[in-house]
Amino acid sequence: MAGIQKPAKRHSAKRIVIYNHKGGVGKTTLTINLAFALASIGKNVLLVDSDPQCNITSYLIDDITLDDLLDHSDADEGKTIWSSVKPLIEATGDVKTIEPIQQGQRLFLLPGDIRLSEFEADLNKFWTECLERRMRGFRGVCGLSILVNQVSEAHDIDYVFYDCGPNIGPLNKVILLDSDCFIVPAACDLFSVRALKTLGHTLAGWIKSWDTIVNQAPDGIYLLPGRPKFLGYIPQRFRVYREEPSSTYRPFYSKIERNVNSEILSIFKKEDSSLASRSIRDLRIGEVKDFGPLATAGQSEGRPMWEVSKGSPDQRDAARRSFLDIANTIIRFAENHMSD
């Protein structure tokens, strides 16, 4: 049980999650393209596929390899996140270190697994055990974070991106509490705008609940930091007409801003102003337009949108600039607001 008893210092890699419990807002596309963008400007990036749907894993690796990974994930030589957290569930030890799959020079992937939903079920029990201040609970809740720490250390990672499913389940709770910051993607539709209303309260509730657990936690063990900063939001998939969002999307655009301000920013400011240090003006950290065929081509080719065989050179260049802009904003934020 060395992992939690003799904690390694939290590695300096910045952990980011692109999160919205509303599905279909382009979380995975955004996550993977931002990871590619950061890697392209010389940062070592680790993608953690913590969504039991394994979207990011199937984006990056071919079906045969993926099938093989999932077939063997339960065995001793398993290489998915499930293989790593399995000893926690079986109470046989701490997380098992696994080697990430390297994609290109600077991109690493911790592959997802459909069986992570079993881990998710156990996380509820681990969380209750944390409330009861049991060591077993802390081992379980911090397990994924410890794995990310080990891999970040081994591969000199600068940025970690968690990909997560569209829900407010216990897996997303521990991911958010492990992240240094979160970005909210918001699609320009009615439900996406409505979803923002519950997001701030949910996150603030998680932070508060973890805080009471930490106050009673044993000294000197590895803990989730539990202080995710609100980095910003990204309106997604709107069509453009003369560089302005087209009229169908315009009303959503201002509604998104209004809800981000009242339902996330102000709630975070009230709970802990250090978690929401930026003004609403700075929080729109980019826009992801509807790049038409690029998104689906990226997925089928396993490449960033700007390197696919479809679309026009102008479209690809616009996509590249769009993601690079956001990547640079993230780097600036990390330097100014996430210093150790």
Add this chain to the structure above:
Amino acid sequence: MSKAKLSKREHGQIERIVDYYLNGECQELVRRCELQVKALFSTSDDLAQYVHSTKSRIKGRERLRDKLIRNAIDCKQSGQQFDITENNLFERITDLVGYRILHLHTKQIEAINSIVLSLLQSERWVVIEGPIARTWDDEFRDYFQEIGIETLDNKRMYTSVHYIFKANEQARCACELQIRTLAEELWGEVDHKINYPHKSESLSCREQIKVLARVTSSCSRLVDSIFHSYEESRRIRRRS
């Protein structure tokens, strides 16, 4: 014994402390600690084989008020300042959360103590005090010292082993564990009913409580002896 009277100001101070203790945040804290202590001791199968029963409680409003009044009166009588405040309540009163383990006979304490200490260690609680055995019985005192448990003379005529611990160095709320035999529990319960918050004014009640303490001690001793004989007879049978 003449009893010191508390001033209006001292009563006011005590009421402020009690009100503070009853606020939502403090109550949530003590409830959480109680839950954690219960989880610590109730999930151990090793411990369960020695335990007859357990009790847990959070100190209630009246009990806290009585304790503070007694403390203030003691201070007054000994010429000291009563210095408990809202700020140091959790530091000074270490039995706001209490857990009790009851067992059958005295000698079980050796195994129970070793399991309790190893649970506290493996779950990384910070032990502030204990184990300390309070006792007034010379024979029991020798026994506790023999098995490495520090002893304290106890004017209050009961035998009980105490521990005080908290969740971490910075944690506000301490928890108290008491371990005693079933016979001692009987004495403790009767004494509490008769003498709390104020000593009974009936001389015969006070006298009988002292006699009950002797009977209790003898009763624990008798149970020890019965189990000793029982174990010995089993040993002899196994040997033959």
